[in-house]
């Protein structure tokens with residue numbers, strides 16, 4: 245079922261910079277989609293169109309059929325949760341509890357429901373007991389989880405993550421990958437993430453779009469896109485490293501490979517066939 249549709253979108257910044265050119269993307273409910281591309285490709289610009297932080301110069305973006313535009317902004321923000329690259333840009337309350345409560349209070353959720361929802365979201369991200377802590381004194385990985393809990397608490401249809409693993413150590417990366425996969429699988433929440441870390445893509449994404457100089461130059465399943473190695477090289481990206489994938493999987497004993505959905509199996513399959521092609 246179609247969840248997000250981006251149709252013929254162009255985006256021009258005020259200084260005349262054409263950051264997105266004729267973008268057409270359809271994302272289905274439950275998908276895990278990676279948008280990969282080098283620096284300056286337009287990933288962040290595209291993401292800001294998903295929740296209305298930016299409006300397309302031309303073309304349309306819809307979420308569950310609802311156009312992303314100023315008059316629908318509050319409804320869109322309930323459907324689309326954003327996790328920024330730098331958690332410090334997102335966390336501004338003095339306790340973890342207040343941080344997760346912030347969006348809920350804006351939705352007029354109060355009383356027992358408020359407490360229940362906060363406890364639920366913190367439990368999912370593994371931060372039960374952190375309610376009174378200051379988000380600013382947490383580790384990078386913990387901050388990312390607080391940001392994720394704040395978004396989850398709003399029960400969005402889709403979570404959009406900009407460079408989710410940037411600045412995390414290998415343990416933090418594998419832990420976050422497992423968490424995001426289980427949120428997708430168990431809660432049915434669609435995930436879209438932008439990255440130029442190709443190593444995490446087979447562990448997290450079912451579908452991939454390659455973005456370069458504001459244009460989608462290729463899209464398909466993870467295997468289909470990573471078979472196009474000439475295109476990857478042309479835009480300055482490389483294939484995921486087998487060693488890195490194995491390290492990520494092996495790094496964390498708690499990481500249950502079976503809970504990483506098809507992508508790990510798929511990654512193994514395409515790495516194998518790549519080697520013996």
Ligand SMILES: Nc1ncnc2c1ncn2[C@@H]1O[C@H](COP(=O)(O)OP(=O)(O)OP(=O)(O)O)[C@@H](O)[C@H]1O
Nearest residue numbers: 257258259261263282283284285286287288289290
């Ligand atoms: N506020 C702005 N005003 C003018 N141009 C901008 C602005 N923000 C971004 N750009 C330009 O738009 C293009 C796309 O930038 P964007 O930040 O979306 O790329 P990105 O793929 O997210 O890059 P990175 O991986 O480095 O974060 C770049 O050429 C960038 O210089």
